[in-house]
Amino acid sequence: MKSITEEYLTNGSLFLVDEEHYAELRGYLKKVMFKKASFFLRKGEYCRYLGFLKSGVMRSFYYQSNGKEINVNFYHENGLVTDYDSILSGGQSEINIKAVEDSEMFLLDREHLQSLYHKDPYWQEFGRKITETAYLQAKKRIEGLLCLSPERRYHQLLEENPKILQLLPQKHIASYLGIQPESLSRIRRRIQGR
Known part of the structure; x- marks a missing residue:
């Protein structure tokens, strides 16, 4: 019988991981709890993780020069939480990501993701799905604001x-x-x- 964590990862709406590869992925995942108002990422930090939100709500936002917060995105169950620009470029993040309520996430370090890519084409497909998800979220957000x-x-x-x-x-x-x-x-x- 699968654990709740395993059920989430293999049947979650974000991606599918087959039984054969699940054990390998599980070895790289770190389960983390974020208390309400705690930060997953702050502007100026390097984003090291892809976060898979199991429960809770998080938001990403910028600070304007006057200190006002501009919200970019809200994340909820089964959402991918990361600054994908920072992950891809290795540069500092321009955004903040903060828990709106107590939240539980599984974190995959970008270095571990890279090592998975080199092990098996299966993980390259996994990475492609993550990239597509991030792209579609951004496209939908931009189109919503413009149209x-x-x-x-x-x-x-x-x-x-x-x-x-x-x-x-x-x-x-x-x-x-x-x-x-x-x-x-x-x-x-x-x-x-x-």
């Missing part, structure tokens, strides 16, 4: 991650949607008035 109205972006957030609306203050939701908190209040009033 959807703020109200449609809010509806999309409601559909995909309603829990976020209960966990974060309105200023963080508005920042993620690319609008001011006052505009978010108007959108919410319009929706409630229907």
Whole structure:
């Protein structure tokens, strides 16, 4: 019988790992708990890990020069959490990633991922799936900001991650949607008035 961890990794929506390769991957994974408000990554650090979020919620954000936070992404169960730019380039991160609530993740060190790539073509396919996932997330986010109205972006957030609306203050939701908190209040009033 598979453990919960094994079930997650082999049946999770992020990727599939067959039985033959699971034991090898498991040897490289590190299970870590992040308390609410603790950082997975801070601006200026080097991102060393791919994080597979088993439970909880995290957010990525930038600091503007005035100290204001601009939210880039929210991550929830089965999500890939990383600064993929820093992973690929080996450079310092420009973003911060922080736990919104207590969260559990499995971390895969980028060096271990590289060694898996050299062992077996199976792991190159695994890496390709991770890259595709990161690309599709970024593309969807950019297209949402460019092509959807703020109200449609809010509806999309409601559909995909309603829990976020209960966990974060309105200023963080508005920042993620690319609008001011006052505009978010108007959108919410319009929706409630229907």
